[in-house]
Amino acid sequence: MNPRTSAQDVLRCDLCETAVVQMHCDTCLVNLCKACVGEHMLSDESKKHEVVKFSLRKSTPLYPGCKSHDKERCEMYCNQCDIPVCNSCLASKQHLGHELSKILQVLEKKKYTIIRERIELNDTIYPTYHVIASDVQNRMSQLEKEYEDLSTAITKHGMDCYREIDKLVKKLKAEVDQMKSTQFKTLQKHLDEINKKISNIQDDIKSTEFAIDTYDMSELLSVTSNVHMYRKLPEKLVPSLPKFIPGKILGEIFGTLTSSSLTSDEHGYSMTTIHKSTDAASSPPVKQLLDEPQTIINIRTGYGHPYNVACLSDEEIWASGTGNLMKLFSINELEEPQQLKSIRTKSGNSPSDIAVTKSGDLVYTDYDDRTVNFVNNEKTKNVIRLRNWKPRSVCGTSSGDLLIIMESDDDKQIKVVSYSDFAEKQTIQFDDVGKPLYSTGSYDRFITENRNLDICVSDSGAKAVVVVNQAGKLRFRYTGHSRTTSSNNEPISLRGIITDSQSHILTADYNNDCVHIIDQDGQFLRYIDCVIYPWGLCTDTNDNLFVVQWGSRHVKKIKYLQ
Template identity: 65%
Template sequence: MMDPRASAQDVMQCDLCETAMVQMHCDTCLVNLCKACVGEHISTDECKDHKVVKFQSRKSTPLYPGCTSHNKERCEMFCNQCHIPVCSTCLASDQHLGHKLLKMMQVLQEKKEKIAKGKRELNETIFPTYQDIVSDVQNRMSQLKKKYGNLLTAITKHGEVWHREIDKLVKKLKAEVEEMKTTQSHTLQKHLDEVNKKISDINNEISSIDAALDSNDISTVLSVMPDVDEYKKLPQKIVPLLPKFTPGRIQKELCKMFGTLSSISVRSEEHGYSIKTKQKSPEAASSPVIKQLLDEPQTVTTILHIGYRHNLFNVGCLSDEEIWTCGDIRTMKLYSINQGSLLKSITTTSGYSPQDIAVTNSGDLVYTDYWDRTVNIVKNEEIQTVIRLQNWTPHGVCSTAADDLLVTMVSDGGKQSKVVRYSGSKKKQTVQFDDQGHPLYSFDHYKYIIENRNLDICVAEHKARAVKVVNHAGKPRFMYIGHTPAPKNKPFCPLGITTDSQSHILTADYYNDCLHIIDQDGQFLRYIDCGLSEPWGLCIDTNDNLFVVKCRNKQVKKIKYQQ
C-alpha cells in the first residue's frame, strides 16, 4: 500500500508554472500561485488591484464591485436610496448628497442572511411539500389502477351472466374502460411531470443559492434573488373521478340493457395541497394544518345497546357516518354513528369470533380469524380469504396508505412473534428481529397494529406492556412503556392503537381506564379519560374524531380531542 505521506494526490500546483506547490492566492483573480510566480502574475495586468494573500487566507479579501460610473474604482459603500454600489469618487460628487449610505460589507451580510433564509425555507418546507405531492400523485395513480381493475372485474362478471352472445359488448365496454384509464393516467402523469419539474427548478435554485453563499463576489451575491414566493404557489390537486358501471336487465335491446359507463372527469383542487411545516417551528404553530389538543376532550356521542354477548372489542371507521364493530360473537356489525342503528351484519366463515378488524382505503372490511388461521376481506358482502397461514395464527391487522395489509401473528406454541406486510396474498416484508438478532415482539396474541403517517409501524403489546415502533424498513425507533403517574396507578396495559393526521399515536390503557397520546417520537403528550371504563379498540375518522370501545359496557364513544 502506498505511504500516504509520499502521495502527491492532494498537493495543489501553481496555476502559472504548474509545477511548484501552491503557497499564495490572488483574491482578485481567484488564481493559486507559488511565491516565485507572484511577481509575474501582478505584472501581467498592472491595472488591476491584485490582492495576493497566503493560500490559507484565500477568499478573506472582499471583492468589491467595480463602479459603473468611474473606471478602475471599487465600490465600498452602498446607496440605500438609489440601490446601487458607490465608490469614493461618487461620494465626493453631489449625486448622493443626503442619501443614506451603508457599508458594502453590511449590505453583503444582510443579503446573505436573506438568501440563506430563503434557502432554509426551500429546504425545510417547500421541497418536502413537493416530495409529498409526488407521493400523493403516485399513490392516486396506484389507486386508480386498482379501482379500474375492480371495475373491469365487475363488467366481466356481468358479462358471464349474458354468455357468448354479449361477448362483443363486453369487449367494447372494456375498451372504453381502458381508454378512460389511459386518459386519467395520462392526466396524472402530466401532473406528476409538472411537479417533478418544479422540484428540479427548486434544486437548481438551491444550487444557485449555494454558489452565491460560497462566493465573495458581491456582484454575484447581489444578483441572486430566490424566487421563494413563486414556489409557494402550489399546483392544483388532481383527483380523478371514476366512472361507474350500471348493470341492466336482460331484454331485447342488449346494447342498452347490458350496462353503461358514466363519464370520467378530473377534479382540480386549487388548495388541495399545503406547504409542509414543522410543528415545533413558530411558522408551523400558526398554520391551519397543525391541530392543537383540547384541554378538555369532549364526548360527542355514545352508541349504546350494541348487540354483543359479553364483550365488545374493536371498531373500524367505514366513513364519518358509519363504523364496523366486532366482539365476542361471530358476527361483525355495521352501525350508523348518528342514529346508532344497525345497518349490516357479516358472519365469519369459520363460525368463530374475529380477532381484529380494519377498513381498507376502498371501504372493504378486513378481519383476522384466529381459529382457521386466515385473513379475510369482505367485498359486496362476500367473504374472500386472502391469506391462509400455516404454523402461525394471525391477530392484529391494519390497512396501510399503500393498500398493503400489516398482520401481527404468533407461531404455534407461542415461541415466536412477528409482523408481516402483504400486498394482496403476496408477502412483501417480515419484521421480527432487531439488528442483533433479538426478537422485537413478545409471544402473546394480543397485538394490535397501525401504520403512522410517517410510515412507522406501531404495535401495542398487551403482555409486554409497551407500544413498540419501528420505521418503514422494520428498524426499531422507540418503545413507549407508559407514563407515571397513571390515572389509577395500575400497570400500563395497551390494547387498541390508532394514529391521527398529526402523526400522534393513541393507545387504550385497559387497566387505567384512559387513553395515552404520544407524538411520533414517543414523547407523552396527555391522557384522555372522558369517563372511559376498560377501553379496548380505537379508530380515527377523516376529521380526527376518535372512536373508543368500552369493552364490557358494549358501547362506542365518539370523542373530540383536537381543535
C-alpha cells in the same frame, strides 16, 4: 323610579301589573301571575295557549300555523312536499304515502345546519375573504411597481439598442449554444443511467434463470431479486426549446411588448391555507389537543363483550365482539345510532381483529381458522391462509398493503408481516442485534401505520408500544407515563392502537381506564380519561376517536382535538 323597568324590582304580571310573575305563555310571550292565567286563556280562544312556569319559559315549542287550515298547528313535516303539515292535512289524505318527520326533528336538523354554517362563516369564510382582499391589494401595489419598472426598461433599451445590437446578437447565440450543451449533457447522463439499469436488469434475468428449475436449496436461497429497485420507472425528461421573437427593423427597434392578461383560477385560494409552500401542501392543518376531551355520542353495540372498531366513513363504523357477527352502524349525531347490517364470519368463529382497507373493504382475521378474510359486497373471501402461524391483528396501510401480527403455533415467536396483493412482502421480527422486537406468549397485540410510515404495535405482553420505521428498524419503545396525581396508576395493559392526522399515537390502557396520547417520537402528551375498560380504537377523517368500552358494551365517540 318605574317599578316595571327598575333593575332593583322583580318582574310584574303583564296584565295586572302588580303581582309578581309566576307563569309565562310561550304562545303569546306574555308574563303572568297565577291569578291572571284564566283571564289570559279566555282573551283569545282561537289560540292554543301554552302556559308554563316562568322558569321554564320558551321550553314549549311554538309550532307553525298551518297555511291550509286556520287555527291548526303543524307538528309534522312532509319530506316529499317540503312543508309543515297539521292533523287536518294528514286526515285529508293529501299526503298519503308521503314520508313524514316530526317537525321538532326537522327543527333540530335545521338548527344544527345553521350553527355549522355560522361557525364556518365566522371562523373560516369571513377571515379568508379578508386575507384574499389583502392579497389583491398587495398584488395591485406590486403591479404598480412592476409597470414602472417596465417603462424604465423600455426607455433604457431604446437608448442602448443602437450601440448594443451587435453585442446582443453574439450574446443570444452564445446563450443558445450554452442551452443546447446543457440539455444534451443532461439527456445523455439520463440515457446512460437508463442503459445501465437495462444492463443490470438483463444481468438479474440471467442470474435468476436457473432458479426456475433448480431444487438446490443453497443456490436458490442465494438468489436475490432487485425487482423492487426497478418498479419505480425513471422520470421522463421533456426538453423545451427557447424561442426567439425577432423584432421588426422599422417601427419596433429590436423587441416587442406582449399583451397583458388576467387569468382566473377558481382553485387559487384555500379555506385552510391561503399561501402554501411546497412542503406544507401535503401537511395537514395543525390541531391542538383539547383541555377536556368531549364525548359526542355513545353507540350501543349489542355484544356481550365488544372488542374492535373500524371506521368505514365519518358516518359509519364496523364493530366486532363476542360471537361471529360483525356489525355496521350509522353514527349521525342528529339521530340515534342504527345498526345497518351485519356480516357473519365464514368459519363461524369470532373475528380476532377488523380493519377497513384504503379501498373501503372490510378485512378481518380469524385466529382459530388461520385466515385473513375480505368482505366485499357482503361476500366473504379467504385471501390469506397460514400454516404454523395464526393471525392476530390487522391494519391497512396508506399504500394499500396489509400489516398483520402473527403468533407461531407454540406462542414462542411473534412477527409482523406486510402483504402486497396478498403476497408476503416483508417480515419484521428482530432488532439489529437479533433480539425479538415483540414479547412472546399469547397476549393481545394491535397494529397501525403512522403518517410517517412508522409501524406501531401495542404489545400487552411487553407492556409497551413498539415502533419501528418502514424498513423494520426499531425507533423507540413507550412503556407508560407515571400518574403521580391519580389514584388510578396500575401497570399499563395495552389494547388497541391508532394514529391521527397529527401523527399522534393513541393506545388504549385497559387497566387504567384511559387512552395514552404520545407524539411520533414517543414523547407523552396527555391522557384521555373518559373511558371504561377501553379496548379497540379507530379515528375518522376529522380526528374523532372511537373507543370500544369493553365494560359498558358501548363504542364511545370522543372529540379530543380542536
